[in-house]
Amino acid sequence: MTAGQGGEAPTPPAPGLSGAVAVPGLRRRSRLLDRVSRHVLLAGAGINVVLVVLVVIFLLSRAWPTITDIGLGSFFGSTTWDPDAGIGFGVGMFGALAPIIGSFAVVLLALLIAVPFALAVAVFITDTNPRVGERFIRPAVEVFVGIPSVVYGYIGFIALLPLLRNIAPPGREGSGILAAGIVLAIMVIPTIATISADGLYAVPRALKEGSAALGATQWQTIRRVLLPAARASIVSGIVLGFARAMGEALAVALVIGDVNVIPSVTKDGLGALLQPFTTMTVTITDGVDKLAINPEGTAARYMLAVVLLLVTFLAIILVRLAARGRRGSRA
């Protein structure tokens, strides 16, 4: 302990300081060190930019054959994904409409389930039970965040699928949009809840007290004052939750069934949610052992990654707009 305290704040600078003041040579050296270190630190921050540029360049260049060989029209317009269709006349069919629809369907369902729960958690922590919330719920939420996504998928695989098998059409495994939506919902609840809670904390006390003084019940205050006042944060949370759900791969891959056929809502109704399906991330994951042997399929998968990248960029822009709206409304 005492040895550790030697590393604490006040003592260490002393030798360097006395040196800097008394000896000119040392002073020059520390100045030089100061200048060099500034650039090294800048490099540490700058590497972020380099990486983003590299990611964009490499994804685009690998996805390029999708434009030249497959064609964007058939990529975004066709539902046929069949590498063998090309036998005899060159390139296989790589229509990505099914995985794109799958991604949006799964994420939409996940958000429908997650948002009410996330808001409940946020309200619980910040308003109805702040002490229990701070003591137990916040740590619990952190554990939720810490559980690896592939473990969520595994839990879905061994616990949720057998459950859904009971209500699925005969012969089905229970995998599909519903299973993936539930698993993703559990995964994004913490994201939406913590960001919404931050927003609720930031609501000025006066608003809440004013509402109570006017005779509003606690629930009326929550619904008509607190939640609307924290709207910008809640939107940010939902958008980030959307991005996270959109990008999740393995957890979804374990429970969705990985079948590139759009379930028919007209034929099966709600049963379509229990048909095996696919998403963009699952289609990418599915190709992991075919990267080298199937160049067009790999290009198409890189194009799916580009689509995911665009969705991510869009999400960041939306969050920024929401943040600007928040500043605007406060001013």
Place this chain on the structure above:
Amino acid sequence: MNRRLRRNNSIAIGVVRGMVLLLVALLVWMIVLMLSKGWSELTRGGFYTSVPNIGGPGGGIGPQLFNTIYVLVLSMLIVLPIGLAGGIFFAEYAGTGRVTNLLRRASETLATLPSIVVGLFGYAFFVQATNSHPSRLAAALSLTVINLPYVVRISEDALRALPPALREGSLGLGATRWQTVSRVLVPAALPALITGAIIAAGRVFGEAAAILFTGSNFSLTAHSNYSLNPFDSGDTLAVDLYVFRIQAEPNVVTDARQYADGVAAVLVLAVLLFNVGARLLGRAAVRRLQRTA
């Protein structure tokens, strides 16, 4: 009217509390389920050291555990210095100009990238562009891409949380900025930095999608036996939780389940340990700071 309002109020608040309770119950149930399924594995001698034996008795997670720790250490060795440098820059040097803005946006973008996208990038950049094959090094570098923005942020937050008097005092005594950072601020922020590093390590431990593309060999049983070569490939624990499903033939899935149960239990246990560890360290650090203050 008033009575109806009051009734609605208590119903609504009751629903909120019920939903939170449901979630907590779900969390506890998931953890108990995973631990109980894998309990016989977790407590079995040799589970942590022997090689997997799918479909037969015994067997363990030895090579995968070794590989996971290897990749974790390697990627932390790369990401911690770079991330700390970035965090120090943002906290102590960055202004509010356009360059800073660009750097921050890049960091945010990196933080939002799906790990599967990083996996594809890692395959193109760290594997193909270097004429190499999937390896631990490529996996560690891909994990660095995922974790860098996170480490930058925790470092920045840790430095910003320090009392301004520390900084001003040091600068006022004539220390250069670098002296202030290296001898005053970083040592003072060390407890928070360690906590953050543990959480970052926990993220690496459970990451699978990026490693799947850059370092995996898609096999539960093929592995580099405890070699220290960074250019060897191998599955980590988290990766195998996916691989067991695609690699194992349908009739073997049941056998692979026992292995997967054990792996899942180890991962959940690790999360709890990382979480508790970070929390305890954070608390101890606060106590120590209070004592010295």
